[in-house]
Amino acid sequence: xxxxxxxxxxxxxxxxxxxxxxxxxxxxxxxxxxxxxxxxxxxxxxxxxxxxxxxxxxxxxxxxxxxxxxxxxxxxxxxxxxxxxxxxxxxxxxxxxxxxxxxxxxxxxxxxxxxxxxxxxxxxxxxxxxxxxxxxxxxxxxxxxxxxxxxxxxxxxxxxxxxxxxxxxxxxxxxxxxxxxxxxxxxxxxxxxxxxxxxxxxxxxxxxxxxxxxxxxxxxxxxxxxxxxxxxxxxxxxxxxxxxxxxxxxxxxxxxxxxxx
Amino acid sequence: xxxxxxxxxxxxxxxxxxxxxxxxxxxxxxxxxxxxxxxxxxxxxxxxxxxxxxxxxxxxxxxxxxxxxxxxxxxxxxxxxxxxxxxxxxxxxxxxxxxxxxxxxxxxxxxxxxxxxxxxxxxxxxxxxxxxxxxxxxxxxxxxxxxxxxxxxxxxxxxxxxxxxxxxxxxxxxxxxxxxxxxxxxxxxxxxxxxxxxxxxxxxxxxxxxxxxxxxxxxxxxxxxxxxxxxxxxxxxxxxxxxxxxxxxxxxxxxxxxxxx
Numbered sequence: 001x002x003x004x005x006x007x008x009x010x011x012x013x014x015x016x017x018x019x020x021x022x023x024x025x026x027x028x029x030x031x032x033x034x035x036x037x038x039x040x041x042x043x044x045x046x047x048x049x050x051x052x053x054x055x056x057x058x059x060x061x062x063x064x065x066x067x068x069x070x071x072x073x074x075x076x077x078x079x080x081x082x083x084x085x086x087x088x089x090x091x092x093x094x095x096x097x098x099x100x101x102x103x104x105x106x107x108x109x110x111x112x113x114x115x116x117x118x119x120x121x122x123x124x125x126x127x128x129x130x131x132x133x134x135x136x137x138x139x140x141x142x143x144x145x146x147x148x149x150x151x152x153x154x155x156x157x158x159x160x161x162x163x164x165x166x167x168x169x170x171x172x173x174x175x176x177x178x179x180x181x182x183x184x185x186x187x188x189x190x191x192x193x194x195x196x197x198x199x200x201x202x203x204x205x206x207x208x209x210x211x212x213x214x215x216x217x218x219x220x221x222x223x224x225x226x227x228x229x230x231x232x233x234x235x236x237x238x239x240x241x242x243x244x245x246x247x248x249x250x251x252x253x254x255x256x257x258x259x260x261x
Numbered sequence: 262x263x264x265x266x267x268x269x270x271x272x273x274x275x276x277x278x279x280x281x282x283x284x285x286x287x288x289x290x291x292x293x294x295x296x297x298x299x300x301x302x303x304x305x306x307x308x309x310x311x312x313x314x315x316x317x318x319x320x321x322x323x324x325x326x327x328x329x330x331x332x333x334x335x336x337x338x339x340x341x342x343x344x345x346x347x348x349x350x351x352x353x354x355x356x357x358x359x360x361x362x363x364x365x366x367x368x369x370x371x372x373x374x375x376x377x378x379x380x381x382x383x384x385x386x387x388x389x390x391x392x393x394x395x396x397x398x399x400x401x402x403x404x405x406x407x408x409x410x411x412x413x414x415x416x417x418x419x420x421x422x423x424x425x426x427x428x429x430x431x432x433x434x435x436x437x438x439x440x441x442x443x444x445x446x447x448x449x450x451x452x453x454x455x456x457x458x459x460x461x462x463x464x465x466x467x468x469x470x471x472x473x474x475x476x477x478x479x480x481x482x483x484x485x486x487x488x489x490x491x492x493x494x495x496x497x498x499x500x501x502x503x504x505x506x507x508x509x510x511x512x513x514x515x516x517x518x519x520x521x522x
Contacts, residue, residue, distance in 0.1 A: 052315070055351045060418070085417040088349050090316045092478045104477060126426075156321070156346040160477040165387075216365060216421040217353045 003029060003139070004173035006045040017042065017173055029174075030122050030138060030221035047097045050141055050174050051120070053224040055217075056089045058116075058145065059209055062202045062228025066114075069232040074153065084204035084212045089145070089226065090163040097171035097252050101146055103238075104164060105260040110149035112233035115187045115244035115252075116226045117199050118143040119206050120174055125219040133207035136219065139176040142244050142252040143226045144169040169254045170224070180206075183247040189234065190241055197230040199246055264290060264400070265434035267306035278303065278434055290435075291383050291399060291482035308358045311402055311435050312381070314485040316478075317350045319377075319406065320470055323463050323489025327375075330493045335414065345465035345473045350406070350487065351424040358432035358513050362407055364499075365425060366521040371410035373494035376448045376505035376513075377487045378460050379404040380467050381435055386480040394468035397480065400437040403505050403513040404487045405430040430515045431485070441467075444508040450495065451502055458491040460507055 002017040003025075014029060015022035022040045027033030029051070061067045061081055071078040095101065103111050122138025146168065151161035162168075183199035209225060236242065238258040245251045263278040264286075275290060276283035283301045288294030290312070322328045322342055332339040356362065364372050383399025407429065412422035423429075444460035470486060497503065499519040506512045 054313070055353055081417050083416075086420045087418040088351060088420075090349060090478065092316055092481070155344075156342050157348040159347045159349075159474060164477040165479050213420065216425040217351065218426050220353070 001176045002173045003050065003176070004171075005048040005050050006040070007048060008040045008045040012048060015040070047172050049094045049096045049170055051222050051224075052091050052094065053222050054220055055223045056091055056226075057086045057209075057213065057223060058089045058226040059084070059202075059204070059228040060087045062204060063197065063230035064201070064203065065197070066228065066230050066232065067203075073149070073232075080203065084209045086209055086213045086225070089158075089168055092165055093163045093168035095166040095169050095254070097169065097254070099169070099254060100166065101144075101169060101254050101256045102166045103148075103236075103256060103258045104160075105258065107148050107164075107258075108150035109235050111236045111256065112147050112149060113187060113189075113236065113242045113244070114145035114147060114229035114233070115185050115246075116143040116145050116229050117180075117183075117185070117246055118170060119210075119225045119227065121210075121219045121223040121225070122221055124221065125210060125214045128211055128214045130207045130211040133210035133214075136210060137206065138221070139174040140178045140246075140249055141171060141174050142246050142249050143224075144242065144244055144252060144254060145226060145229065169252055171252055172250050175249050178248055183249075185230070186245040187233075188243045188245075189236070194234065195231040201230065202227060262437045263434045264311065264437070265432075266309040266311050267301070268309060269301045269306040273309060276301070308433050310355045310357045310431055312483055312485075313352050313355065314483050315481055316484045317352055317487075318470075318474065318484060319348045319350045319487040320345070320463075320465070320489040321348045323465060324458065324491035325462070325464065326458070327489065327491050327493070328464075334410070334493075341464065345470045347470055347474045347486070350419075350429055353426055354424045354429035356427040356430050356515070358430065358515070360430070360515060361427065362405075362430060362515050362517045363427045364409075364497075364517060364519045365421075366519065368409050368425075368519075369411035370496050372497045372517065373408050373410060374448060374450075374497065374503045374505070375406035375408060375490035375494070376446050376456075376507075377404040377406050377490050378441075378444075378446070378507060379431060380471075380486045380488065382471075382480045382484040382486070383482055385482065386471060386475040389472055389475045391468045391472040394471035394475075397471060398467065399482070400435040401439045401507075401510055402432055402435050403507050403510050404485075405503065405505055405513060405515060406487060406490065430513055432513055433511050436510050439509055444510075446491070447506040448494075449504045449506075450497070455495065456492040462491065463488060
């Protein structure tokens, strides 16, 4: 089932995507909801960020080639994380499918995409086992963990390297059913494929991250966990369009524009 | 004016503290609110966390002695942050005044307090100047940025070192008027003073952090910015009670307990 948040006729609502039609629902996605009977063609709706998470978790370094390439770019030996220690991003940076990623005028030129699977927590999770962890996932979407690498290397924190407004596209919708073992992540820039990798080739899987995080931190419905990316990205330029496909989840597409360009 | 969130008669509400009495209000703290006419003695109320921020910002290393002591504990040369790069904490860890900080059973023994001034954003801030920054602050409260130093040194992220459930006491209330230049932060463990420092002795002030952060990240009403701490802390043990006073803001008090002890 595909849930989305959208705006049509100047009203923002939740809905279920059925073919090319949105059936509006009302209520709590993670508890009880009902259909309102109102229908909207997908083509007549603006897709919004599917939700604003209470906590925005991000796995960071979680694919082999990405860890190696990040280390090489710094002249360092690859240092694989010894355990599944989760990191964070900030909600101010979220932006919807088909919106612009705005690169600040003073940003250096190493603006990169990171195409990521996003797991959305549906049930409160505290001290859950790996075997039970996926029962706490409501569904999945796609994230683009946009990063400016010069700032990422030199600033004391990731505040602007990764959390600049619009640097976190997420969407287009939440899919409750995903065959993760069969999924491939494919990234295109201006229509040309730049990378593809098996979505499930993670160093630490979703269940491992949820279980370990929940030993210390209570996960709540609506929390998101971005699972990391593989490989690297070209330096993105003004007007580049980045598309991220994950099998079964659709495509997250965003244009990159440089402020003042 | 002092705003607080509290529970009385099994109902959680917002109120204004006037002497020892809470006058209940309803509405949006940052927009329009009205008095309901209901009054509750402070002694009959349980104080709650004053708010749950959309984004939980933290300055981190922002006082001279703290930066030096952290460096010395690692056998490193003090490395003062060259600019005001803001960091993050997570809302799962928030806990109210007079609640217990629960140290996980597997935590090493270097559990420390960090007594901090907290600025609460009241107006949307994007690209604000330092001169205009404080006009976007609604008020102030106190935070305890509890940290387990072994995890802080060794984990890849601060997820459990700083964001374990209950590791972020905040409160007791929001004070809209603060004479920052005259304020002193005083910390006591089991009633004995362990440190005092001028609250305003920061490397980078609130206006600097707000202005710089807002160049990249939109701050919104309810966001909090924890401003860092000075000095260091003894290793806290089961049943230790930590009190943090900031002149004019009151006292944030929490007992530390070790799970399973």
